[in-house]
Amino acid sequence: MVKNNNTPPKLAERLLLCFLREELAEEVLGDLDEKFYGLAANGSTWQARRNYWYQVLHYLRPFAIKSISSKTRNIMLINHLKIGFRSIKSSKAFSIINISGLALGLASFLFIMLWVNDELQMDAFHSKSNQLFNVYQTVEEQSGNLTGSFETPLGNAGAILLDSAESEIPEVKMVNHYATGYELPWGFPKTFRLGEKLFKLSGSRASANFFEMFDYPIIAGSKQAAIKDISSIAISRKMALMFFDSPEEAIGKTLNYENNLDFQVQAVFEDVPQHSSLEFDYVINIENQILRKVEWASHKIITTYLLAEGANPDEVSRKLSAYLSNRVDENSGNKVSIGLQPFKDQYLVSGFDNGKPANGKMAYVKLFIAVAIFILIVACINFMNLSTARSVKKGKEVAVRKVVGSSKSLLVQQFLSEFLLMTLMAFALAVLIVFSLLPAFNQFTGKQIELPLTELWFWGSLLLLAFMTSFAAGAYPSFFLSALIPARILKGTVRFSKRSRLFQKGLVVFQFCLSIMLLISTVVFTWQTNYIRNSNLGYDKENLIYVRIEGDLNPKYDLLRKRLNSMPGIALVDRSSEAPHAMNFETADPINWEGKQEGHVVSFKPVSVGFDFTKIMDLQVVEGRAFDRNIASDSNAFMINEIALKEMGIKDPIGKWISAWEKKGHIVGVLKDFHTHSFKQKIKPLVVDVKEDLYFGEVIVRTEPGKTKEALASMEQVLGEINPDYPFSYKFLDAEYMKLYKSEETVSNLCNLFAGLAIIISCLGLLGLSMFSAQQRTKEMGIRKVLGADAGHILSKFSIQFLVLVAIAFLITVPLAWILMNDWLQGFAYRIDLSWWIFALVGLVILGITILTVSFQSFKLARINPARTLRLE
């Protein structure tokens, strides 16, 4: 049949009749038809139809809309709520399980979202945040390999990026560069002095316009003068108050730096907010690094551009790359291109993948958003399942209501408002939980999150979430209940249809899939973190204390060593150019060795140490011997590690010569590989030499076990004598080592917490379900008992149905989890192997929890007295 287009659109008509007052229907429909046929007669049916819709929508006016007496509505609502309250009260155990489960889920969701929100806030507080971009370079090596770095290259290319970008690329409005240290975000602590006051503070160097580009508010002095020349310094409020009575008083005063240079305070800025990924207590002009050598240049220079409003960063980076390629004469054959990363992303995206910024903490943020949603889903499924299950009890009520004439929509309303009530209670509980546990959560995560209680968006989104949850969780049970057929229920008990039973079971399986997934991930995550933490690093990191070499520690090192060695609590003293857990310096500077092939480049980590390094670190020598103070030629000797030996491609290394940095000497020994930095990276080739004049690096002290206190006292005394201008400060190697894994540690803790919660929530669901199943099967079990079944039989008969569901969930999840976890572990250079027993363990745990949860009900069932339950039959 051909559809007749010459009549007004039926749908619009129906819509109109939905809301239009009945007494108006005739005239209005008549008018609209007249309009429609009038237009249709002019030829354009389509226009007529469109106009019809237009007219219909314009009848959405107060005078024309069906009135629903607000009075009856209110009464209905109050009625709904009353009934809701009664029904919540009438089955307390059930309501407690249901509400607390949802509240737990919501509280977890809120916690995670607060954490995620906090992470995303990082560096977003700068008013020009959307125009700030960090410059990074992508190097395409001849092999086709792409590597990336945020470090501004030194030399020609760097000079162009720093100095000419502003004049050559119109979109670049301002250029700033600042130095970041390897170990701390902004460099090692430096000693400042004013009269008798001595403090160690960390800060950085930056271009003069630093405070114009970034929003670190100046509270005294001027923004322009802050670090306008090399003798100016800007200090934080905290630092100002350390030396002076007030920030204002600090302006114009002179502070001595490292017992060497004088800086005049030109500005005091507000203490750096916690959402800043740059942390510093002072800023000096970056020219210092070049002109006055304030520091050994172990700093990365980061360049940040302020682009014009609306400028396209991709276009700017294309222009920069083109500009650069015309002017940089690189013989290496590597192709360099420039990219721009939004400044506010630098905290979350800190690594590189294929030469582009990727990885970093962003992965955790995504992971946790997924976890939050998982938990919420699990909690909602719980709610849904329990509520549906409870319809066994509700069935009669529904039937009676229907018989006395309640409409289906009224029933749905009733149930939805009951669920809304429960959800709101759960929400109130969740907010209460979050509110009271927030301090603990903050301590746990090392953050300072506050509940945005005064923000409208917070309450708005909370309310929205509440409605969504109650709808998601309540829709199915409501419609399910309202669709029950009264005649059947009144005849017997509620019987779920096969389909709805399957649906319910499916939900349980799905819920457990999510929980098992979380549990497996957590176990693997924790395992990996522990592996990293406790693995043999190749050296003994316990009982090691180190002190930065500064002031007179280098020239008076021999005295220091002798004095310390004679003090109580100290076992051994040595020094190293880099802290043993963070040997980050790497060089591709050509290092030559005997038998080296032409063009063979190995990138080494160079470390200069004292004679006792091998002994103090407890390193193993696999070939040759360690350095020896008594062999004169050893001041020119080298040691390498096993990886270096492999990459250099030589055999019998002992006695072969190496030359590096104007120094030529023989290899005296090969060290067994040890971890020189974070476990996430592979061990790199290492070349170790002895340096008698080490003006940077660390003095390392091994204390006698259990005598840390004495050792510290000794060190304070000796260092105070030898290096009086510098306050005594020290670090424990094992503690510093742990800091490398701070974010993993936090994530692992959070994972444990939330996986545990997900399991608890799932189990609450299981508990509720088994309660209802037990109620439903009381008679069946009674009959079984009468016929001679023993308690054990009933127990197993009852429990098995739940175990099967959990087992199915387990079987579905394991392969998925295996793939996902394997994928995740690939990101670590050193990792645990996924073995079947990890999964078996999780399976056993889940099985145990399930049995524990269900058996509670089974025992009750098994113990029932059939005489009582069957009485009424």
Add this chain to the structure above:
Amino acid sequence: MKETRLGEFEEVILLLVGILDDDAYAFKIAEEFESQTARSVSIGAVHSTLNRLSEKGFLNSEMGASSPERGGRRKRIYKITALGHRVLTEAKDFRVSLWNQFPGLANG
């Protein structure tokens, strides 16, 4: 108490009801409004105003005849009441008095 003042749109609609006389029902009034003012209006808007004018007592209405292009449905015919007439006249007088005070015209 019901509002008894006359808005601009209301005044026009009231006048159109008078002009159309026996043919004054929502659809026709809307058409007439569009053709006289060259402004578009929805039937719903006109209907709403007619309803308001009735509530103020300026209009009466009763169901009229049906016709085939309306699907056989009847229409509601509006008529101006005596009060409506008085309000219209007052509005006109008020305007005229204003125009008379308008310098460019009063002395011209």
